[in-house]
Amino acid sequence: MSLKYAILGLLDEEPCYGYEIKHRFEETMGDLWPISYGQLYPTLRRLTGDNLVTVQVVQGKKAVDKRVYSITEKGKALFNRWLFGEDKKIQTSIKDEFSLSLFFAERMKRDELVSAIRKLHKKTIKRLSLLRGSAKSQGLDSLHYKKFLVRKMELMMEAEEMWLRELLEDLT
Structure with missing residues (x-):
């Protein structure tokens, strides 16, 4: 947006x-x-x-x-x-720094790549935990649609966590 x-x-x-x-x-x-x-x-x-x-x-x-x-x-x-308007774009991009770095992953040693993925995986789990806490703390005074936005972000982070886990399994 x-x-x-x-x-x-x-x-x-x-x-x-x-x-x-x-x-x-x-x-x-x-x-x-x-x-x-x-x-x-x-x-x-x-x-x-x-x-x-x-x-x-x-x-x-x-x-x-x-x-x-x-x-x-x-x-x-x-x-x-x-x-x-009805022609809003949907999110189809993977424009983030880690995804970009994967284009150059062959320049890294396998253990360096695994280490980088593990660090990002830990960050993702922490962020997901914070989002889940935020979603639970959304009170009745919170904007109704903000709850849905928090949920969208939570689902995106769950997908990211699952993708990183699969990547780690593939490399180890």
Whole structure:
């Protein structure tokens, strides 16, 4: 999913400055989808350049100017086309660093490769455990759809764990 639609959706609720956008996004998505300022601000610049967002500089509390972003009518129209559209992409990518490194696995010794896979497998099990704890702790006040997003991530991590286990079995 493109970060631009998340930003447009948040700005459609109310104008925000960059820190608020990041905070509200992470408050909603939790650790399911972390974003960095290195992703946020270039996206805001592109949205501004495309006239989807406007920016107004206002005086901050500590004499530091803040840039408050607002969605334009063009931005609202694009967001609504995306939100109500039926042609959203499904996740079919394996674009992660470990998968990429497997293209070069023949450069590693077998024991180095097994060691790397075991380390990733342990990390995956730990992450899965945290997700399961998060899913159980989702209270009644939690967003209904956030529970489904946590479950999706849990299923993806279960698949990753199973794949790593199969890879280890194949190598040992």
